Amino acid sequence: MFNFYLLSSVLLISLIFFFLGNNRAKNLVKLNQKNLHSLTHYYGVYSLLASLLPALGIFFIFTICDDLIFAELIKKHIPKEVVASKDYNFTIVLAQINNSVEGLIFGTPPQWVTNAAEIWISWIHKSQIITVIICISTALISGFLGYKKISGNFRSRNAVEKIVMSILAVSSVIAILTTIAIIFSVVFESIRFFALIPYDEFLFGTVWNPQFEGAERAGSGQEGLSQYGAIPLFAGTFLISIIALCVSVPVGLFSAIYLSEYATSKERAFFKPLLEILAGIPTVVYGFFAALTVAPFLRSSGSIFGLDVASESALAAGLVMGIMIIPFISSLSDDVINAVPQSLRDAGYGLGSTKNETVIKIVLPAALPGVVASIILAVSRAVGETMIVVMAAGLAANLTANPLDAVTTVTSQIVTILVGDQEFESAKTLSAFALALTLIIITLGMNFYALHVVKKYREQYE
């Protein structure tokens, strides 16, 4: 609430400067009969930005920094006995203090925690006062300086445009920042994981059985229970993706051929969006469908043939995932097939070939790179898909090629490990980051490869 009031008053001040600047420019025109360089409202906007931006910048620096500074300062207020004790952990102490600052008190905290919290609260008050004074005065002073600048010779439009341009440039950097954030968050934790578990054990081990260290320590004397061999997860992901492809490639490809070559334009306009609905359905709905409709159906029909189908089977998850990625293949392939120049088809017809021969022997080979790319993209979609496998494929890390068994995948393990509370230091939690790293590498690799295929093998027409 405090931040809200502060920000709105800063905004109000800068709005006042907008009107002041605007009026001053108008008056200049009236009094001196002189031509200004820019339209009057640019002078107003300039004063507004001059007062708003520095104040906002200072505000954000203050709000980000104050917790960090407090955390550093509070160290002095932790008694020496506590620091010297064996199980001293600053993060935990800090969390204790923060909790009592926010009024979340569990049991009776030691006296020094309460004291530290009181000091912390007094700092918050002080820093609030300082922030208010500095922000408001910055807004006033820099706004006033901007206002002072207004004169006939001042090129306010150029100045405003420069600022807006830099705002645009900064926002385009967010995409890079996101990528960096993803890479940092995943790579650093993965490095910590590989410090605990050697990477060859992770990549080539055949048993996946993560346990919390706490559980091990307290557990039934089963030391070294945890095993982090990711091969079963990769195998499970691979199996489910293969099943999904077996459904989606034929259906998607034949649909694309039919839509682009045989269908009337009315049929096309009807069926193409209909297929694309499949891509718009949330994955959690597919997961629900797989777990509650497809899996029981497979189980009961399996028992008719005397097959023992697990209630959570790779087959159910794979089939439903195949349905989900049909539109990725059909839509993209359809676009690619459509892009093959009509002259190639006409040449084929001119030689007396039937439509079938034209499609199979001329159009498809010409469109092949695009079709392959669409399939690769669909695979990368399948590999990264989470909810269907979480809900329908199970959690048992079986190393099996039997589609009727329960398998688990990279994504579903990430979800199971990271949902709920976790201790950030344990190998189990960190293993999720290592899995995520491999997932990113696989999907991005496929993406790059797909683009590469398209670029390299694209036939140049015309």
Add this chain to the structure above:
Amino acid sequence: MNNKFITPLEASDKVKKSIAKRRAKDNRLKLYGRVAISLAVCFLLILFYSIFSKGYSGFFQYYVTLDINFDRERIDPKGDLSDNSLFDGEASKIVNESLFSIIQPQGRKAKKQAKKIVSSGKDVRIAKMVKNDPSLFGTTTKVKFALDDDIDSFLRGYIKRETPESERRISNKVIEYIDKLNEEGRISYEFSDYILSGSASGNPEMAGIKGAFIGSMLTLSVCLLIAFPLGVATAIYLEEVAKKNKITEFIEVNINNLAAVPSVVFGIMGLAIFISIFGMPRSIPLVGGMVLALMTLPTIIISSRAAIRAVPPSVRDAAYGIGASKLQVIFHHVIPLAMPGMLTGTIIGMAQALGETAPLLMIGMVAFIVDVPNSILDPGTVLPVQIFMWADFAERMFIQKTSAAIIVLLGFLISMNALAVYLRKRLERRW
């Protein structure tokens, strides 16, 4: 060797013979195409059928009508209608007495079983009624109460009368009571007033999607407020302002890569950056919205760029010609013309965000939260996560409720996509 020359007559004969076969091949390919499309459409229909046939009944549930004597002394002992006073009151007891007067259970055990027929939300219901309308006090009114989920499942036929008592979730006695209530015409099957206005609850008969729905809206508004300005600004910068150099190329590659990153990875990033490093609380719509914004950013940027590119250069040249500056060209001409395309892309991105589950699981929006979130800083959940959670519960009635929640979610997604299509059709310009 087979390369002897054949006369044209022989050739045409050969072609004639083969032509039926070739035609058949052609028809076969056509047939395969038709089969493929009908399969895909079939899948879609089966999916919708299985959801709708289950979900339709999720909007309804069984109620029992009881005569309640609104005795102020007993319901509101302090007489001030405060939560405390109503909590101290004996509302449930009154309901039970009214129920007992009809079915007349004998003995303590029978009474205990009979109490469970009416949902445990009965006292809350009475409290709500008297708060809304204190004039009820002193009257005897017919009030409808939800039945317990097991009874509901029994009335729907999922729990069979024929099943031996030991394997059934409800006893013979209770079935007897229900028959009695049914004979008196006190049981009715009506539109559920819990599904749309209730929140998460462990009792399936009282569970509703209001909390998740509001959480979804809060999360989505955060997502929109961050992703739309950022996405549009980035698209403008890349298309109109930036020179083509190494840096802009790098940004472009980055954006395309982000579009390919699996959604669950965005959740991991949110967990590691927002929650672990910045120390933001778990389960709040603000963090959820931020994660979803980063996820939908590539979609918005890519479609906005396409929309900007579709504005013909002649428009820009005309504006430059009459002396507009670069920014004036962009903000006065290009953006208004590209807006429909940008909005379409944004709506599609928002629809994606509305249906997304996995990244929100990572940042803890999967917690069991009964309260409806009031702001973006209150812990909450969202519709898809609610669906995921309900799908895991064992009670039979949750299947219907889950399907009903899915129908609501799909309804929203379909209307958002329809809006996008409409906007595109309506505002599309041909140059």
